[in-house]
Amino acid sequence: MDFYIVVGIGIAANSIAVLGTFMLTGMNGLFSLGQAAFMGLGAYISAILVVNVGLPFAVAILISMLICSALAFLVGLASLRIRQDFFALVTFGFGQAVIAFFQEYVSVTGGALGFSNIPNLTTPTLAFVSLAVGIFLVWGFRRSHFLRDSLAIRSNELAAKVAGINVFKHKMIVFIIAAALTAYAGSLMAFHTRYVEPKMYGWITTVTWIIIVFFGGRDSLTGTMVGSILLLMAPELLRFTTAYRIILYCAIILIIINVRPKGLFGTWELSIKPLLRLFKRKKQEVS
Amino acid sequence: MDLIEIFQQVINGLSRGAIYALIAVGFAIIVNVLKFSNFAHGGVLGISAYAGYLASSQFNLSFIPVVLIGMVTGAIVAVLVEFIAFRWIRMQKGQLVYFFVTSVTMLMLLEQILVIRFGSFFDTYPYDLIKVKFINIGELSISVTYLISLAVTIVAFGLLIYVFKKTKIGIAIRAASNDMTTTSLMGINTGMVIIAAFVVSGMMGGISGVLFGISTSLSPQIGQVVVKGFIASVLGGLGSLTGVAVAAVALGLIEVFLVSTIGSGYSPVVIFALMIAFLLLRPQGFAGVSFTDKA
Amino acid sequence: MGNELLRVENLTKRFGGLCAVDCFCGTLEANQIKGIIGPNGAGKTTILNMISGVYPPTTGQIFYKDQDITKFQPHKINHLGIARTFQNIRLFQNMTVLETVKTAYSWRAPYSAIETLFSSPRVQKFEREIEEKSMHFIDMVNLKDCAKSNAQSLPYGLQRRVEIARALASEPTVLLLDEPGAGLNQTEVRDLVELIRRLFIDLSLSILLIDHRMDVIMQLCEWIYVQDFGECISQGTPEQIQNDPIVIKAYLGEEINNA
Numbered sequence: 026m027d028f029y030i031v032v033g034i035g036i037a038a039n040s041i042a043v044l045g046t047f048m049l050t051g052m053n054g055l056f057s058l059g060q061a062a063f064m065g066l067g068a069y070i071s072a073i074l075v076v077n078v079g080l081p082f083a084v085a086i087l088i089s090m091l092i093c094s095a096l097a098f099l100v101g102l103a104s105l106r107i108r109q110d111f112f113a114l115v116t117f118g119f120g121q122a123v124i125a126f127f128q129e130y131v132s133v134t135g136g137a138l139g140f141s142n143i144p145n146l147t148t149p150t151l152a153f154v155s156l157a158v159g160i161f162l163v164w165g166f167r168r169s170h171f172l173r174d175s176l177a178i179r180s181n182e183l184a185a186k187v188a189g190i191n192v193f194k195h196k197m198i199v200f201i202i203a204a205a206l207t208a209y210a211g212s213l214m215a216f217h218t219r220y221v222e223p224k225m226y227g228w229i230t231t232v233t234w235i236i237i238v239f240f241g242g243r244d245s246l247t248g249t250m251v252g253s254i255l256l257l258m259a260p261e262l263l264r265f266t267t268a269y270r271i272i273l274y275c276a277i278i279l280i281i282i283n284v285r286p287k288g289l290f291g292t293w294e295l296s297i298k299p300l301l302r303l304f305k306r307k308k309q310e311v312s
Numbered sequence: 313m314d315l316i317e318i319f320q321q322v323i324n325g326l327s328r329g330a331i332y333a334l335i336a337v338g339f340a341i342i343v344n345v346l347k348f349s350n351f352a353h354g355g356v357l358g359i360s361a362y363a364g365y366l367a368s369s370q371f372n373l374s375f376i377p378v379v380l381i382g383m384v385t386g387a388i389v390a391v392l393v394e395f396i397a398f399r400w401i402r403m404q405k406g407q408l409v410y411f412f413v414t415s416v417t418m419l420m421l422l423e424q425i426l427v428i429r430f431g432s433f434f435d436t437y438p439y440d441l442i443k444v445k446f447i448n449i450g451e452l453s454i455s456v457t458y459l460i461s462l463a464v465t466i467v468a469f470g471l472l473i474y475v476f477k478k479t480k481i482g483i484a485i486r487a488a489s490n491d492m493t494t495t496s497l498m499g500i501n502t503g504m505v506i507i508a509a510f511v512v513s514g515m516m517g518g519i520s521g522v523l524f525g526i527s528t529s530l531s532p533q534i535g536q537v538v539v540k541g542f543i544a545s546v547l548g549g550l551g552s553l554t555g556v557a558v559a560a561v562a563l564g565l566i567e568v569f570l571v572s573t574i575g576s577g578y579s580p581v582v583i584f585a586l587m588i589a590f591l592l593l594r595p596q597g598f599a600g601v602s603f604t605d606k607a
Numbered sequence: 608m609g610n611e612l613l614r615v616e617n618l619t620k621r622f623g624g625l626c627a628v629d630c631f632c633g634t635l636e637a638n639q640i641k642g643i644i645g646p647n648g649a650g651k652t653t654i655l656n657m658i659s660g661v662y663p664p665t666t667g668q669i670f671y672k673d674q675d676i677t678k679f680q681p682h683k684i685n686h687l688g689i690a691r692t693f694q695n696i697r698l699f700q701n702m703t704v705l706e707t708v709k710t711a712y713s714w715r716a717p718y719s720a721i722e723t724l725f726s727s728p729r730v731q732k733f734e735r736e737i738e739e740k741s742m743h744f745i746d747m748v749n750l751k752d753c754a755k756s757n758a759q760s761l762p763y764g765l766q767r768r769v770e771i772a773r774a775l776a777s778e779p780t781v782l783l784l785d786e787p788g789a790g791l792n793q794t795e796v797r798d799l800v801e802l803i804r805r806l807f808i809d810l811s812l813s814i815l816l817i818d819h820r821m822d823v824i825m826q827l828c829e830w831i832y833v834q835d836f837g838e839c840i841s842q843g844t845p846e847q848i849q850n851d852p853i854v855i856k857a858y859l860g861e862e863i864n865n866a
Binding site: 188190292 | 682690702709720726
């Protein structure tokens with residue numbers, strides 16, 4: 026396959042995970058440090074179901090998303106009622122526990138050596154359509170009262186409660202959707218790279234997604250997606266040795282966040298209305 | 313496990329816990345003053361660990377100068393981090409979350425600097441940095457490295473308590489931890505206080521980096537041990553350094569105990585379970601400072 | 608006592624060793640404005656916090672329409688029909704006045720999160736409905752011109768009105784106002800008193816008002832509780848309160864210079 030398409034599939038799949046982090050951390054200010062574990066769970070569960078159990082790809086993905094949603098529910102139950110930093114801590118612990126599980130349950134997961142021989146089922150079409158659908162879903166979510174509730178909770182939780190918002194339920198919904206999205210991204214990645222290993226899903230991966238969200242702009246879906254594509258593409262295009270590459274990458278992020286604390290795009294959103302208007306005007310000119 | 317073995321594990325656990333306590337307190341000082349989780353502390357710790365390593369392997373310095381070099385490096389790097397990653401955002405009165413984002417970015421950046429200089433291999437401090445390896449008391453054989461880390465930690469904590477209780481700058485840091493606005497209204501230069509806090513936190517980070525490097529091994533990812541500080545600082549309770557230190561020692565003991573019973577593999581699972589149990593039982597943390605949003 | 612809406616019995620709150628409120632008892636009937644007055648630190652806001660569910664009382668009970676709501680969460684209490692404002696204004700960052708007021712309608716949304724993901728037409732229909740309703744309340748507090756401006760960039764006095772509009776948008780039966788006059792100048796206070804009186808009549812609300820300023824309370828309330836150091840030292844009509852020697856000694860005697 027063309028190198029750029031291979032890179033593109035990876036970016037598309039990871040961007041779906043970034044969408045999850047955008048909802049959770051960007052919109053709601055909830056710092057999950059174990060978000061990558063959901064990607065790992067999605068990847069491992071769907072891969073094992075397809076390779077070892079022989080289930081169809083779609084069914085396997087669905088099951089992995091359901092399991093991740095259920096786990097998110099349980100983790101949320103234990104951590105979303107209490108102080109915000111406890112949520113970060115509990116999700117962090119959850120992430121470490123999941124990785125330990127991948128590493129130790131060798132008979133099923135292959136342990137530290139990883140799980141290989143996954144069929145290549147993630148076609149370019151599937152990856153790009155999935156990302157488009159993912160963006161559409163989050164866009165729809167943001168056009169409802171959930172965006173207002175998110176911003177309200179992020180800026181003043183007590184006032185949000187008193188205004189009648191069930192803060193716990195809201196956070197739970199967001200956490201579950203984010204987990205399901207991330208799990209889906211994990212499945213796509215697993216059937217793209219055809220190999221998974223525990224260390225891909227550590228807290229540093231999670232933190233990378235958080236950085237991407239703030240780089241692009243936590244208040245802009247467009248910004249987050251552009252940031253995601255730029256930052257995920259950068260390592261592939263910058264042809265230095267890895268370490269220099271990451272240093273340059275970090276430097277860019279530091280500069281952007283220092284100079285433009287609201288992120289690359291601030292609150293600006295791409296909207297199709299001006300384009301449509303332009304189109305209409307042209308039509309009128311023609312007629 | 314017989315009694316001797318348990319005693320041995322307790323010593324190991326305490327020394328591991330002591331290093332965690334140093335890491336956690338260095339981490340918590342910044343949490344208290346600036347109210348965000350400063351993961352760049354891990355980078356500070358990593359650079360200092362390698363500075364100590366260079367001092368001992370290239371220049372054959374002995375233990376105490378090595379620790380001092382680690383401490384000074386830590387302070388310098390911490391202040392540099394403050395300049396690069398936090399100063400601008402602070403000046404623009406940016407939201408706290410941006411500190412978090414730049415701090416993790418700094419952690420990655422410092423890690424990669426180590427990769428460039430030392431490659432991503434494991435290094436160890438020179439074997440003869442600590443001459444005597446074990447002290448034998450009857451059947452008990454106690455690692456000298458562990459005892460020394462324990463001793464250094466106690467000295468470092470003694471100094472820290474002195475700084476916080478007796479010196480002007482220490483009291484100013486404590487005041488700023490409590491209420492930054494009022495502190496600045498009292499005519500204290502909060503910019504200086506923040507730098508001082510980074511110096512103190514960096515010194516703690518430097519010492520802990522060297523000790524952690526000596527008692528385990530060095531790799532550029534060594535800084536990621538900062539998560540132990542994060543865990544302890546959340547569990548310890550808001551604003552209480554003592555609570556944080558206690559939580560860190562408990563974490564060290566539990567880890568060593570788990571490794572010797574169920575092995576290192578599944579211990580994160582058990583720690584996760586314990587963490588949840590603890591948060592459900594004592595949501596106010598070890599120190600018991602409860603926190604209510606004032607309406 | 609047929610129309611009793613809110614009844615609190617022996618409400619007590621201790622913070623560590625400090626007793627912020629000691630055995631407060633009181634009622635609020637339909638279409639009634641009652642006030643709680645007292646110097647700073649008398650426990651007035653604490654009473655309001657307990658009624659609105661911000662924190663649970665140490666002992667004592669709160670009844671709303673004969674239902675025990677003592678242990679209810681704040682959002683649940685809001686859903687039942689008790690709305691409140693805050694003394695230190697709590698608005699949301701980067702939100703317009705309209706958006707701020709709309710948040711009060713979120714819990715009434717007839718659709719689930721799944722429907723929003725798939726951009727169900729019901730979402731936009733609901734958005735249009737609540738926009739209209741919210742504008743109605745914004746108009747009611749005379750903020751129509753500022754509906755599209757950032758709520759936190761408004762002058763202090765107007766921010767207070769945004770808070771009141773947000774509370775009204777919950778369409779409450781009982782409105783709890785926490786020091787609505789704090790930080791306002793004389794003219795603003797006069798307007799505020801007018802506004803509260805108008806809302807009281809137009810929306811047939813029941814209002815519990817807290818203030819440490821005599822003028823606001825005396826002009827509006829038909830019944831007043833006097834709090835001092837956590838204890839309710841007196842209650843009665845404004846005339847009774849003004850002539851009560853205990854109140855004059857404990858409260859007016861100290862605070863008269865400030866009023």
